[in-house]
Amino acid sequence: MIKCVYPGSFDPITCGHLDVIERAAAMFYDVTVAVLVNKNKVPAFTVEQRMDFIRRSTKHLPGVKVDWFSGLLVDYMKSRGANVIIRGLRATADFEYEFQMAAMNARLAKDVETIFLMTDISHSFLRSSMDKELVAHGGKITGLVPPEIEEDVIKYFNR
Amino acid sequence: MIKCVYPGSFDPITCGHLDVIERAAAMFYDVTVAVLVNKNKVPAFTVEQRMDFIRRSTKHLPGVKVDWFSGLLVDYMKSRGANVIIRGLRATADFEYEFQMAAMNARLAKDVETIFLMTDISHSFLRSSMDKELVAHGGKITGLVPPEIEEDVIKYFNR
Amino acid sequence: MIKCVYPGSFDPITCGHLDVIERAAAMFYDVTVAVLVNKNKVPAFTVEQRMDFIRRSTKHLPGVKVDWFSGLLVDYMKSRGANVIIRGLRATADFEYEFQMAAMNARLAKDVETIFLMTDISHSFLRSSMDKELVAHGGKITGLVPPEIEEDVIKYFNR
Amino acid sequence: MIKCVYPGSFDPITCGHLDVIERAAAMFYDVTVAVLVNKNKVPAFTVEQRMDFIRRSTKHLPGVKVDWFSGLLVDYMKSRGANVIIRGLRATADFEYEFQMAAMNARLAKDVETIFLMTDISHSFLRSSMDKELVAHGGKITGLVPPEIEEDVIKYFNR
Amino acid sequence: MIKCVYPGSFDPITCGHLDVIERAAAMFYDVTVAVLVNKNKVPAFTVEQRMDFIRRSTKHLPGVKVDWFSGLLVDYMKSRGANVIIRGLRATADFEYEFQMAAMNARLAKDVETIFLMTDISHSFLRSSMDKELVAHGGKITGLVPPEIEEDVIKYFNR
Amino acid sequence: MIKCVYPGSFDPITCGHLDVIERAAAMFYDVTVAVLVNKNKVPAFTVEQRMDFIRRSTKHLPGVKVDWFSGLLVDYMKSRGANVIIRGLRATADFEYEFQMAAMNARLAKDVETIFLMTDISHSFLRSSMDKELVAHGGKITGLVPPEIEEDVIKYFNR
Numbered sequence: 019m020i021k022c023v024y025p026g027s028f029d030p031i032t033c034g035h036l037d038v039i040e041r042a043a044a045m046f047y048d049v050t051v052a053v054l055v056n057k058n059k060v061p062a063f064t065v066e067q068r069m070d071f072i073r074r075s076t077k078h079l080p081g082v083k084v085d086w087f088s089g090l091l092v093d094y095m096k097s098r099g100a101n102v103i104i105r106g107l108r109a110t111a112d113f114e115y116e117f118q119m120a121a122m123n124a125r126l127a128k129d130v131e132t133i134f135l136m137t138d139i140s141h142s143f144l145r146s147s148m149d150k151e152l153v154a155h156g157g158k159i160t161g162l163v164p165p166e167i168e169e170d171v172i173k174y175f176n177r
Numbered sequence: 178m179i180k181c182v183y184p185g186s187f188d189p190i191t192c193g194h195l196d197v198i199e200r201a202a203a204m205f206y207d208v209t210v211a212v213l214v215n216k217n218k219v220p221a222f223t224v225e226q227r228m229d230f231i232r233r234s235t236k237h238l239p240g241v242k243v244d245w246f247s248g249l250l251v252d253y254m255k256s257r258g259a260n261v262i263i264r265g266l267r268a269t270a271d272f273e274y275e276f277q278m279a280a281m282n283a284r285l286a287k288d289v290e291t292i293f294l295m296t297d298i299s300h301s302f303l304r305s306s307m308d309k310e311l312v313a314h315g316g317k318i319t320g321l322v323p324p325e326i327e328e329d330v331i332k333y334f335n336r
Numbered sequence: 337m338i339k340c341v342y343p344g345s346f347d348p349i350t351c352g353h354l355d356v357i358e359r360a361a362a363m364f365y366d367v368t369v370a371v372l373v374n375k376n377k378v379p380a381f382t383v384e385q386r387m388d389f390i391r392r393s394t395k396h397l398p399g400v401k402v403d404w405f406s407g408l409l410v411d412y413m414k415s416r417g418a419n420v421i422i423r424g425l426r427a428t429a430d431f432e433y434e435f436q437m438a439a440m441n442a443r444l445a446k447d448v449e450t451i452f453l454m455t456d457i458s459h460s461f462l463r464s465s466m467d468k469e470l471v472a473h474g475g476k477i478t479g480l481v482p483p484e485i486e487e488d489v490i491k492y493f494n495r
Numbered sequence: 496m497i498k499c500v501y502p503g504s505f506d507p508i509t510c511g512h513l514d515v516i517e518r519a520a521a522m523f524y525d526v527t528v529a530v531l532v533n534k535n536k537v538p539a540f541t542v543e544q545r546m547d548f549i550r551r552s553t554k555h556l557p558g559v560k561v562d563w564f565s566g567l568l569v570d571y572m573k574s575r576g577a578n579v580i581i582r583g584l585r586a587t588a589d590f591e592y593e594f595q596m597a598a599m600n601a602r603l604a605k606d607v608e609t610i611f612l613m614t615d616i617s618h619s620f621l622r623s624s625m626d627k628e629l630v631a632h633g634g635k636i637t638g639l640v641p642p643e644i645e646e647d648v649i650k651y652f653n654r
Numbered sequence: 655m656i657k658c659v660y661p662g663s664f665d666p667i668t669c670g671h672l673d674v675i676e677r678a679a680a681m682f683y684d685v686t687v688a689v690l691v692n693k694n695k696v697p698a699f700t701v702e703q704r705m706d707f708i709r710r711s712t713k714h715l716p717g718v719k720v721d722w723f724s725g726l727l728v729d730y731m732k733s734r735g736a737n738v739i740i741r742g743l744r745a746t747a748d749f750e751y752e753f754q755m756a757a758m759n760a761r762l763a764k765d766v767e768t769i770f771l772m773t774d775i776s777h778s779f780l781r782s783s784m785d786k787e788l789v790a791h792g793g794k795i796t797g798l799v800p801p802e803i804e805e806d807v808i809k810y811f812n813r
Numbered sequence: 814m815i816k817c818v819y820p821g822s823f824d825p826i827t828c829g830h831l832d833v834i835e836r837a838a839a840m841f842y843d844v845t846v847a848v849l850v851n852k853n854k855v856p857a858f859t860v861e862q863r864m865d866f867i868r869r870s871t872k873h874l875p876g877v878k879v880d881w882f883s884g885l886l887v888d889y890m891k892s893r894g895a896n897v898i899i900r901g902l903r904a905t906a907d908f909e910y911e912f913q914m915a916a917m918n919a920r921l922a923k924d925v926e927t928i929f930l931m932t933d934i935s936h937s938f939l940r941s942s943m944d945k946e947l948v949a950h951g952g953k954i955t956g957l958v959p960p961e962i963e964e965d966v967i968k969y970f971n972r
């Protein structure tokens with residue numbers, strides 16, 4: 019039985035993230051989107067907001083669960099009985115980093131497998147940080163973040 | 178229901194290929210290793226030999242099927258009712274090519290998904306062509322091709 | 337006065353090539369698409385066919401000229417009084433090669449400049465060789481080659 | 496009519512930047528070097544100093560204008576009636592980032608085109624941050640920054 | 655006479671670093687591991703601790719010296735009469751940065767040569783920063799840092 | 814005692830190759846440039862010519878020996894009692910391939926080490942194949958091949 023975890027910061031979730039979630043949900047019954055809580059970084063949105071954004075963006079995918087974790091991913095995987103890490107790949111630069119992380123995780127937990135899905139090419143240039151910069155300067159983010167959260171993301175940056 | 182196809186030339190199967198097959202077989206019930214017959218290239222081994230090598234190397238993985246195909250991969254997938262392409266990733270150079278192929282296949286068949294597994298780091302420098310060159314010059318290939326076929330591969334190149 | 341040359345094999349012209357031509361034509365008055373005749377390669381289409389395909393695909397761009405050349409690009413540039421080379425960039429792998437060619441051309445002709453345009457992201461995985469393989473196996477090429485030449489390209493590969 | 500903008504931090508302008516400006520000025524009548532003011536970063540030099548450095552380094556290029564902007568580049572482009580973004584490319588790592596930025600800008604403003612010029616190979620390893628580190632440790636920066644500003648850059652770091 | 659310097663932060667020394675040191679020591683009589691003191695970064699370990707860790711990890715390599723430096727590497731090289739910089743290469747991303755640094759150092763000191771050794775493939779995914787994160791979350795670091803310092807590294811992060 | 818071998822096709826030797834040889838000869842007493850004889854490729858120049866070109870280009874480096882080999886490099890190394898392979902690195906694309914070769918050679922012969930030298934940046938875009946194409950079309954190759962062999966290379970291609 020495959021139990022997948024799709025880990026990330028999701029600060030906020032982008033259309034690229036959603037694309038990966040939809041692909042994973044079409045293949046696997048048990049998919050959890052897990053928000054990483056990193057004490058060393060100041061996120062734009064709280065964990066609760068980020069989880070809420072993911073829930074609203076994936077409400078058409080009833081099987082998808084939303085959760086958060088801190089610490090090592092492989093420890094979180096074990097605590098959930100999960101065995102497959104999902105990661106999206108956009109471009110060469112991604113790959114280098116993902117390769118290092120997957121090799122490290124394979125070393126830490128031999129029974130955990132990482133599988134990579136390719137982001138749809140139209141999302142391949144998206145980064146959460148770009149979205150934030152865009153909104154901060156009044157740029158349109160339609161098509162960059164899921165429509166369900168667009169208004170909230172804009173509101174936040176225009177506080 | 179996921180039906181996977183792991184396509185390739187497998188001329189011959191390497192320990193890196195076998196590593197990908199074992200990872201796929203640990204996750205999915207229905208995995209077919211499919212030898213691509215390319216009329217424009219002269220392989221070292223016939224399709225029958227390559228399939229035989231794969232069968233002998235995967236005899237510890239009872240669910241894994243071995244097959245061949247020619248023409249477009251997505252057409253073969255449809256004829257089998259398969260929906261997931263398995264590909265191994267070794268290094269950056271791989272990724273660029275795999276990205277193009279996956280994007281093309283996504284365009285040709287929207288219901289077919291490509292998932293990438295990372296080859297174990299100790300196999301990341303293996304290429305079938307290197308094996309052949311090695312044997313041709315009397316180098317040792319232990320650990321490069323599965324032990325079940327090592328003797329046959331050496332015999333072939335020493336004809 | 338800028339006189340541009342967009343050199344390539346164009347065997348056949350793809351939607352990615354056309355995208356670059358349209359971008360160049362929107363910026364520059366004098367754009368020549370120049371088919372490279374390479375005696376060492378056997379093309380799918382003759383120079384005449386390739387030029388005809390380009391002409392038909394660019395008939396909505398009245399200023400664009402179509403020509404051919406053999407030998408060194410910089411010699412052709414000089415003979416035309418052209419001073420700017422146009423190249424499309426798709427991905428990292430392209431860049432490495434293009435970097436070498438541009439450095440070599442800069443060395444050969446100091447007054448010739450190379451400018452790079454980025455192919456629209458939806459064309460970034462196109463290669464002429466992929467189109468040919470697709471058609472050869474009965475795959476659909478709609479959206480890969482310009483509609484004006486689609487029928488001719490299919491006819492050719494189904495001979 | 497082409498109106499070019501060459502955006503960047505220019506903190507300070509390097510010989511690599513100047514090389515790109517000279518190439519652009521040789522091709523286009525209307526070139527503006529635009530200093531990005533980023534409230535989230537603390538630059539070594541003020542906007543006024545950076546603009547002054549650019550003006551002194553480009554005084555042999557009478558057509559080149561110097562300006563600054565904050566916010567989104569495409570908004571600045573529109574306010575100037577500019578339609579072409581100039582970017583220099585040094586190496587593979589550059590390209591990945593530039594590809595993302597150009598795709599994002601193409602999405603935000605369909606009538607704005609990005610063209611890439613290749614930095615002369617002898618400048619391909621230059622980065623403003625390296626210059627600053629060099630000066631801070633008493634290293635020679637001759638040939639790294641334009642001679643017109645060399646003394647001021649050294650003076651600043653030796654305060 | 656070759657006098658080598660292997661510079662780095664070594665915060666702390668990893669098995670990948672040690673692998674490079676062992677390779678260098680097998681080839682060259684005079685190898686100095688030189689800890690870079692960077693005033694702008696807050697390290698996990700003091701210079702003294704980092705040097706002590708290196709000394710204990712290299713006690714089987716009697717010829718290897720341990721030192722520290724601040725400022726420009728080439729100035730330190732000159733003060734030592736050293737002429738060869740040793741650098742380890744792990745992956746493509748490394749190379750890009752190393753290429754820039756080596757080109758800069760070649761420019762600053764023509765008589766200093768940089769030579770690159772390839773880290774053993776089993777260490778190719780190691781980074782000091784990963785080690786620190788691992789320990790911070792209770793992950794096992796056996797095989798990531800030399801056994802001689804493992805306990806001290808764990809103790810530090812569990813303070 | 815270090816005995817170096819710098820292997821390659823050298824068809825013909827370029828200024829980039831010579832740059833690597835000069836760097837190696839400045840560091841090591843025993844450097845052999847070894848021409849690979851590959852039965853599967855048709856070179857432009859015979860082994861004798863290639864060795865003669867190298868000898869004439871390196872006559873200012875009295876310690877440098879010129880030799881040829883076929884088969885596996887590591888076997889040749891053993892037969893010479895050589896223990897260090899020298900390779901030049903130009904760009905990212907090089908690195909990927911060199912990484913695979915070095916890992917393979919490390920596997921075949923544990924006591925053989927590969928060290929990489931960086932080609933001077935002004936040669937980083939040179940490839941023997943480019944030289945040949947240049948000469949074939951009447952382009953100038955001054956500065957691309959060593960002056961000692963320039964006339965012979967041109968003569969050959971103008972036969």
